[in-house]
Amino acid sequence: MKALRRFTVRAHLPQRLSALAALSTNLRWSWHGPTQDLFAELDPELWREVGQDPVRMLGEVPAARLDELAADDDYVARVEAADAGLRDYLTRPRWFQEQSGTDVAGIAYFSMEFGVTEVLPNYSGGLGILAGDHLKAASDLGLPLIGVGLLYRSGYFRQSLSADGWQLEHYPALDPQGLPLKLLTSEDGSPVLIHVGMPEGRVLRARVWIAQVGRIPLLLLDSDIAENDPELRAVTDRLYGGDQDHRIKQEILAGIGGVRAVRAYTHANGLPDPDVFHMNEGHAGFLGVERIREFVAAGLDFDTALAAVRAGTVFTTHTPVPAGIDRFPMSLVRRYFGGSEAESTLLPGLALDQILAFGREADPGVFNMANMGLRLAQRANGVSKLHGEVSRDMFASLWPGFDASEVPIGSVTNGVHAPTWAAREWLDKARELVGPELVEEARGWENLSDVDLGELWSTRQELRGVLIDEVRRRVRASWRQRGAAEAELGWVDSVFDPNVLTIGFARRVPTYKRLTLMLRDPDRLRALLLDPERPVQLVVAGKSHPADDGGKALIQQVVRFADDPAVRHRIVFLPDYDMSMARYLYWGCDVWLNNPLRPLEACGTSGMKSALNGGLNLSIRDGWWDEMFDGENGWSIPSADGVTDEVRRDDLEAAALYELVERTVAPRFYDRDERDVPVRWTEMVRHTLQTTSPQVLASRMVADYAQQYYGPAAAAFAKVSTDDFAGARALAEYRTRVDQAWPSVRVLQVDSSGLDIPVIGADLSLRARIDLAGLSPDDVTVEAVIGRVSPTDELTETTAFAMSLEGVTDGVHDFAITAPVPLSGAVGYTVRVLPRNALLASPAELGLVAVATG
Structure with missing residues (x-):
């Protein structure tokens, strides 16, 4: 039984x-x-x-x-x-405690998934692994951070293959009692229950499990309890499962329930409430409206509460395409937040229309979670420099009148946690060179450059051998799952060769990552794999979303190619890609392949983990590789940017990939000295360890967040919350006054002089007459903007100069400036007016600008 x-x-x-x-x-x-x-x-x-x-x-x-x-x-x-x-x-005091000027009481970090360890399978891919590495690095550096998410009783899914190579999904039930978790309990020992209202007067209840990640508590809400009916028990059943109705319940629980869980945790442990809230993507965006509700319940008006919430909130976007954003029908959001335009049933004290306005977009029938995150956060960022640029362009419509370059979205390039992803062999060498404490904080990796080339190569050889043993074990297990008998698997013992150039490709399988680009020309790939002098072997892994049959078909295409007896000793697809498999791939692969459709890779941290182990990247210049490729740490696959025919673009980039492997990568790997060491290859390995590894560390990433986002957000919250939120009231009053006056703010006249000899550096004098519509000159900044001008009079490469108030005539303000012309060629200028307030993080924050029209 x-x-x-x-x-x-x-x-x-x-x-x-x-x-x-x-x-x-x-x-x-x-x-x-x-x-x-x-x-x-x-x-x-x-x-x-x-x-x-x-x-x-x-x-x-x-x-x-x-x-x-x-x-x-x-x-x-x-x-x-x-x-x-x-x-x-x-x-022990850590890096954060040693910093001056970083006065942060606490940070609440919300994410829909956390990849801390395969033992706690609460992740699907890069977003979750990044969140797990964020917690670990925050622990190593001593940040006062609390992680917040959901506990999924079946995790994401376990992957296997059918006999014909089709992805199959399995959802094993997880027992929290058997995981490294403990319940958040009351003083009497009973579980703390979080309550969140649902339509028709129902209540969603959740208990809170705590995973202790070093110094960092990770709070995971679990709805699978007897106090809920079967439908509500299933809210936390699977990660990214179900329809939109199921998903919005998850995101309401994560955001609103997550804030309530944080309050319960800090109260139970006598800790200060966090002053910074970080949304890792828009999934937990409802945390902002819950915090507004808290402030309104404490006596603040809505606008003052919004100013307070925005000051202490950070939003990180991870998607470079609108399709990657959670968007719900406005009618569905109305149903869950309930009530009338005057008040929400779920969040009493807030008007329903106020909540809906946070997620509005061009389509009035859609609620956009990323738009809500940006409207509720005073500070926002992408996850690489290139992704920051893409994000500024993608969300520019939220700041009309501003160039994309001025949109207030910055960037913090992702990083990876070295003690998690680096092989023990590299960690041991690092400890010898820099000491255990620096390695624990993921510093000092650049000193691995002192290791002898022969020793480096020996380590790479050893780790490739470890990978090959694991590949053979997993190939055998996969074929047995697909129905093969042990007697017909003798060939598995010769899968892969410990002396052959090994390339890895492993990640989720959305279309833009182009899993099958390597198969664009099957004959050419086959020739690379079977080259008698310079062979290549390729290990591939990845999961497709259960609802994505297109992605499953891509996996099947690779599996069928790899099943061919002529090449199956040189190419394998390993099912059930997770953290435990990933480590072997990062340790043992000589080259890490990444060929996304540029610029659709927000960051792509898998190549970073390979670099930590001396792997060389072979990648399209997208995400992190766009900024960190230096010509000696790997190879850049030329991308056919601007080619609109997708088929032709894939053909061109696949041909470039084959050409690089055949003529550059493989020859360098097999070019050996008298010791059988590939000197030039190993010099690239050493260069990667010395220069790339320090840049890709999660400790660097978290320190960047602490200094560029958490510290400023905590300082901004302190300014608006002191003296019973006097700053928030002042900022709310200022915003109301500016919003009312702005439609009437105009640049009436602009005059110029001083360009008798128009050479670069010559002085340009500008005078402007401005109608401030009742605003004070202290409420605004007036700027002269000079830049290169296009045939359609669009300004680019601009420089802005603040103009000075000269006087007031009949209520019209006169501003002037004399500035050097900063460039040559076709140059133009304009004058604009921006809001100014010491409590704003950016002149573009309010999305208001008045520009001279002629």
Whole structure:
């Protein structure tokens, strides 16, 4: 008979090994090798069978083995040392505590997925892995951060292949009791329940699980509890599953319920409430309206509450295309937030129309979650320099009248957590060179440049061998799942060659990532794989969204090619791509391939993880590679930007890819000295470790957020919240006054002089008469904008100069400036008026500008 439900019983540990319990439940073990070694030593074979999961390990290891090790003084001493090391890690002042001028009480970081460890499968791809690395680096650096998300009872999905290579999905049920989690409880020990209103008077309840990620608590809301009806219990069933109705319930729980979970957690632990709220994508955007509701309930009016919320909110966008944004029918949002235009049922004190206005876009029937995130955050960013540019252009309509370059969206290039993704061999070398403390904070990697080329190559060879063993194991397991008998799998033992150039390609499988670009010319790919002198072997992995049959067809195309007996020893598709597989790929691949349709890759961190291990990137210049490629850390695949015929573009870029591998990449790999070392290749490896690795670190990324976003956001919130929110009231009053007056603000007249000899650097004098419509000169900035002018009189390459007030005549203000002409050629100018207030983060923040019209 089958069990009705499964649950995990944890072992009763001997007193001398009691510290193993704390070591198993703090997820620092997921990036701390010595702690992993302690659990592996309990039973190495069992450790592999339980997927290197310490909680499962302690539940399944025989009690006799625990008693045996409890009598082993050496093992006990190492457990005690690891426990002391963890306590020191959790309490010692870190980088953040050593910074001056970074006064942040706390940061609440919201994301729909978190990829901390494969043991906690709460992620689907890059967004979740990035969020997990963000938490780990925040822990290493000592930031006072709280992570907030949902606990999905079936995670994303497990992937396998049918006999004909079609993706199959499986959703194993997860038991929170068997995961490294603990419940948030009240003083009496009962679980804290978060309540969120639903239509028809129903209430969605959720308990809160805490995953301790080093110093960082990750709060995960779980609706699968008896207090909910079956429909509401299923709200947190799967990541990115269900229809739009299901998804909006998830996002309401994540945003509104997430804020309430943060309040419950800080109250229970005597912590200050966060002064900075960070939305990692628009999924959790409803957190902003919940915070407005809190302030209104405390006595603030709506406009003052909005000013306070915006000051302390950061929004990060991860998508470079409108199709990647969550958009709901306006009618669906009306249904869930309920009530009338005068008041929302879900958020009493807020007008329904006020809430709907945050998500409005050009289509009046659509509610746009990214637009809401941008309207509720005073600071916003993309995730690479190029993505910042793309985002400014994509969202420019929210700031009408401004050039895309002036849209207030910056960028922080993503990073990856070195102790998680770097092979133990590289970490050990780094510890020898820079010491354990710097490695723990992911600093000092550039010193790996001191390692001898022969040693570097030996390490690369060793890691490639580890990958090949894993590839053979997974290929065998996959073929068995597809129905093959063990007797027909003898060929698997010769899959891949430890001495052959190994290229990796692994990621999610949306169309723009072009999984099958490598198959554009099958004969040419086959020739590369089977070249008798310079062969290549290719390992491919990735999951397609369960509803994306187009993506599944791409996977099937690769699988069918790789099934060919003529090439199956040189190309494999490995199903069920997750963190545990990814590590082997990053460790062992010589080259990391990425060929997205530029500029549709927001960042693309997989190549960063390869670089941490001395892998060389072979990529279209998109995302992070666009800014970090330097000519010596890999190769840039030429992109056919501007070619509108997609078929021809793919043909051109595939041909460029084949050409690079055939004529440049493979020859360099196989060009050996008398020691059989590819000197020029290994010099590129060393250069990558020295120059690229420090740039791609999550510690760099989180430090950038702390200094460029969290610190300024905390300072802005402090300014608006002191003296009973006097600053927020002043800013709200200013915004109301400016909004009312702005339609009548005009540049009435512009006169110029001083260009008798128009040469670069010559002085241009401008005078402008401005009708401020009752605003004070202190309320505005008047600028002369000089730049290159197109045949259609559009200004580019502009420089703005602030003009000075000269006087007032009959209520009209006169402004003037004399400025050097900054460039040559066809040059033009204009004059514009912008709002000015010390509490604004950017002159473009309010989306208001008055420009001279002639």
